[in-house]
Amino acid sequence: MMSPAAVLKRAAPVLACIGLLAIWQAAALVLKNDSFPTAIEAIRAIPDILGDKESLINILASLRRMAMGFGAAVLFSIPLGLLMGRSRAVAAFFNPLLMVIYPVPKAALMPIIMLWLGVGDVTKTLVIFLGVSLPVIYHSFEGAKAVEQKMLWSGAAMGLSPLQRLVRIVxxxxxxxxxxxxxxxxxxxxITMITSEMIARQSGAGNxxxxxxxxxxxxxxFAMIIIVGAMGICLDAIFERIRARLVRWSEPQFDMPLSFS
Amino acid sequence: MNVVPSRSSEWVRPVTSHKPASAIIEIESVSQVFQTSARKDHLALSDISLTIDEGAFVSILGPSGCGKSTLLYIVGGFVSPTSGAAKIKGQAITGPGPDRGPVFQEFALFPWKTVLGNVMYGPRQQGVRASEAEAQSRSLIEMVGLKGYESFYPKELSGGMKQRVALARTLAYHPEVLLMDEPFGALDAHTRTRLQNDLLNIWERDRKTVLFVTHSVDEAVFLSDKVVMMSKSPGRIRQIIDIDLPRPRRRNELLLDPRYQKYVVDIERMFDESDGAGGPS
Structure with missing residues (x-):
């Protein structure tokens, strides 16, 4: 049996959603604007989209590009960030490059990339890859830099080679x-998935x-906005579950309850 | 923490079982210069020569900033000296190795591993079979008084317990020399005393060579066969004092022993003479 406080805590995100939809509904009824449908009208359109084979193929294509871009970015960025964090030479080489790329909106590169690689999957996946890479590189770099020297020394005394220390300690x-x-x-x-599909209109949820x-x-x-938002929430919740499991050993951190896990 | 093993007679070996003394570590005119800024150099260690006998418990005692930890890191192979050389069993030290096991003030445990995982790490790296490494590690964990905590993560342990794990983790891969870098410096006075007692109990069982860095005169005299007194700026050896007190040592007996008191007072006086105010601690 959960205490009232615990029930409220569990129900809070759901209540927040219902509240948001209620405000939306009321605002739409008051404003009576053709381009601003009510929440109920938008929700009614969701089954039509999800029931349509063409739309589903589009959405799945979006997710596939997103998964590929994200996966490639993670596989590329973690090793690079870790190397930068442990080697001054590597950091000195890549830091200025990243500083230049960082503030550029990745979508702004799309026209050029489209010119080179066309409007297909490769271009969109590459833009997603670029969007994901920078925060992952940055956080891997900071994480690797903060690793205690003495922890590495302890590993070295046990006979771990430099590569083993990078993989098994850092x-x-x-x-x-x-x-x-x-x-x-x-x-x-x-975000970059939707933006890329907005620029290169060919397929996908953004299309x-x-x-x-x-x-x-x-x-x-509006139904698509809800669907994309729900996808974001679900992906984040799943990721948060995995993350919490992987780093159970680390210090408990105060975190805004952004996910529903 | 009431998990400290009580002293039992099996831990105490007669003093006569001393191995014949032979040098295991030789430090030959080691100097260390650190570049503090573009133009200024800091001479951390100046022409240090020291021989450490096998099976001896040697403390390096000095004020902070005298380079005593640096000297330990050079023996560990973590830092290369600017000039001079350190040798273990006649071989020049070029890097870290499992023959020299460090224990740091900061514990430096692997936080993603449990207590058992931390202690097993070294033996597994050395290629010991998992079942065998686990059995050895479990008995080591028991020896340092942490039986029942095998599946705890470091963040769940107190400072004293973490240092016990760190000691067990290092003992697990059977280094010939223990390099202890102010291991009890971050602990409160009570925990510190208990760990000193337990370290001595463990050490008196197999008499591994220990190089122990500290800034506490009491600690150095209580634990050591030999105290190397260092002075700072630049760090050099002031004096080496043999601590001729019987073993096994018990704190409650030793504190009342006039010989122990004299060592402490003499060493403190020598530090006072050198730098006027304040001793090393």
Whole structure:
């Protein structure tokens, strides 16, 4: 039996969602604007989208590109960040490069990349890759830099080679920080996914959204916004579960309850 | 923490079982210069020569900033001296190795590993079979008084317990020399005393060579066969004092022993003479 406080804590995110939808519904009823459908109209459009084979294929294609871009970015960025964190030479080489790339909106690079690689999957996946890489590199770098020297010395005394120390000491020691970067990266992956599909209109969730906008199907537009938002929440919640399991050993941190886990 | 093993007679070996003294570590005119800024150099260690006999408990005692930890890191192979050389069993030290096991003030445990995982890490790295490494590690954990805590993570342990794990982790890969870098410096007075007693009990069982860095005169006299007194700026050896007190040593007896008191007072006086105010501690 849960205490009332515990029940409230569990129910809080659901209540927040219901509250938001209620405000939306009321605002739409008051404003009576054609381009601002009520919450109920938007929610009613969701089954139509999810029931349509074409739309589902589009959404799945989006998710596939996102997964590929995110996966490639993580596989590339973690080793690079760790090396930068432990080697001054590597950091000195890559830091200025990253400083230049960091403030550039990755979507702004899209037209150029489209020119080179076309409007297909490769271009969009590459943009997602770029969007995810930087926070993951940065957090891996910070995490690796903060690893206690004496922990590495202890490993060296046990006979671990430099590579073994990087993989078996620096990587696990920096893991909480790395996963923080990955979590940011996951949200950025979703954002760049939609943006890339907005620029290169060919397929995907972003394509459905902007096509509906062009055709004045505003209930579909808002339904897609809800779907994309729900995807973000679900992905983040799943990731948070995995993260919490992987770094159970690390200090408990105060964290805003951003996920529903 | 009421998990400290009580003193039992099996831990006490007669003093006559001393191995014949032979040098295991030789430090030959080692100097260490650190560049503190672009133009200024800091001479941390100046022309240190020291021989440590096998099976001896040797403390390096000095004020903070005298380079005593640096000297330990040079023996550990973590730091290369600017000039001079350190040798173990006649071989020049070029890097860290499992023959020299460090125990640091900061514990430096692997936080993602349990107590058992930490202690097993060294033996597993040395290629010991998992079952065998686990059995050895469990008995070591028991020896340092942490039976029942095998599956705890470091963050769940107190400072004293962490240092017990760190000691067990290092003992687990059977180093020939223990390098202890102010291991009890971060602990409260009570925990510190208990760990000193337990370290002595453990050490008196197998008489591993210990190089022990400290800034506490009491600690150095209580534990050591030999105290190397260092002075600072630049760090050099002031004097080496043989501590001729019987073993096994018990704190309650030793504190009342006039010979022990004289060592402490003499050493403190020598430090006072050198730098006016304040001793090393």
């Amino acid at each position: 990587l696990p020691a920096a893991l909480p920080e790395i996963l923080t970067g990955c979590r940011t990266g996951l949200v950025l992956a979703l 459905i959204l902007f096509n509906a906008l062009d055709m004045g199907q505003y209930d579909t537009v």
